[in-house]
Amino acid sequence: MPELILRGLKDTQRVAERLVRELPQGAVLLLTGPLGAGKTTLVSFLARALGFRGRVTSPTYTLMHEYPTPKGVLLHVDLYRLASPEDAWLLGLDERIESAYLTAVEWGRAEQFPSSLEVNLTPLDEGRRLVLLAHGPTYASLLQRLRL
Numbered sequence: 183m184p185e186l187i188l189r190g191l192k193d194t195q196r197v198a199e200r201l202v203r204e205l206p207q208g209a210v211l212l213l214t215g216p217l218g219a220g221k222t223t224l225v226s227f228l229a230r231a232l233g234f235r236g237r238v239t240s241p242t243y244t245l246m247h248e249y250p251t252p253k254g255v256l257l258h259v260d261l262y263r264l265a266s267p268e269d270a271w272l273l274g275l276d277e278r279i280e281s282a283y284l285t286a287v288e289w290g291r292a293e294q295f296p297s298s299l300e301v302n303l304t305p306l307d308e309g310r311r312l313v314l315l316a317h318g319p320t321y322a323s324l325l326q327r328l329r330l
């Protein structure tokens with residue numbers, strides 16, 4: 183289970199750049215960890231790495247944001263306010279994920295996204311611990327190749 187320590191925002195940025203370089207088009211990242219763990223921060227660096235220059239904010243109330251980047255749409259989902267996990271399909275997520283270049287989901291669960299790469303963040307006294315977990319065979323082999 184690949185694990186690394188992010189000592190500051192520069193490290194988060196470096197990870198985002200690597201992920202953007204290594205992930206295939208249409209990839210789904212499941213960002214997990216408590217409030218304040220740095221999930222939205224990672225998405226903002228993903229957006230920047232994809233060439234998006236606008237602001238990235240938490241889609242807590244709107245449930246999703248779509249950032250147009252030169253490579254395609256970065257779909258940013260936050261399911262925190264979803265009443266029931268089964269309601270994810272109500273958002274028409276499947277189709278949006280399919281047409282997105284990259285999808286990042288906050289507060290999602292592996293059962294909802296059985297083919298995804300989970301990025302688990304834990305706050306430390308200084309910085310964050312990052313652990314990668316593959317869900318599904320596609321991401322299991324991707325994880326073996328991935329060098330963060």
Ligand SMILES: Nc1ncnc2c1ncn2[C@@H]1O[C@H](COP(=O)(O)OP(=O)(O)O)[C@@H](O)[C@H]1O
Binds near residue numbers: 189217219
């Ligand atoms: N690698 C990091 N090192 C230090 N602070 C970080 C790191 N990543 C995020 N933060 C800080 O943590 C705070 C919460 O981040 P945020 O991305 O909003 O968390 P979440 O979306 O998980 O609730 C922000 O002030 C952010 O700057």
Ligand SMILES: [Mg+2]
Binds near residue numbers: 222
């Ligand atoms: Mg957030």
